[in-house]
Amino acid sequence: MVDLEPENKRLDNQLKRFWELEALGFVDKEDFGHDQFKEIVAFKHxxxxxxxxxxxxxxxxxxxxxxxxRRLKNLLKQLKQNPELLKAYDTVIRDQLDRKCGSSGESTE
Structure with a gap:
């Protein structure tokens, strides 16, 4: 024979907690998402x-x-120690500038 009393008690406690939270005005995240969805979706024409x-x-x-x-200063230190890597960086940056993928910014200092 299986004793269902502990399980029933647990479910009763969960249900009681649910109603207490709802009375306090807490909203389930899923309900909140549904409300937001209704606000952004409209059926027109x-x-x-x-x-x-x-x-x-x-x-x-x-x-x-x-x-x-700081990251730029560390990178420049690395590039000064490795001229081949500096040339590779320079090639990529110049290519991006030629393709208008960026712009040379002015110093903020």
């Missing part, structure tokens, strides 16, 4: 229109200039 899913709220990226400058 026989077609569905969907807006782009932007992150909300807008997150400002941290300033990484100092980190970038």
């Amino acid at each position: 026989g077609r569905y229109e969907v807006s782009l899913p932007w992150k909300d709220p807008y997150v400002t990226l941290p300033d990484n200039l100092e980190l970038g400058m």
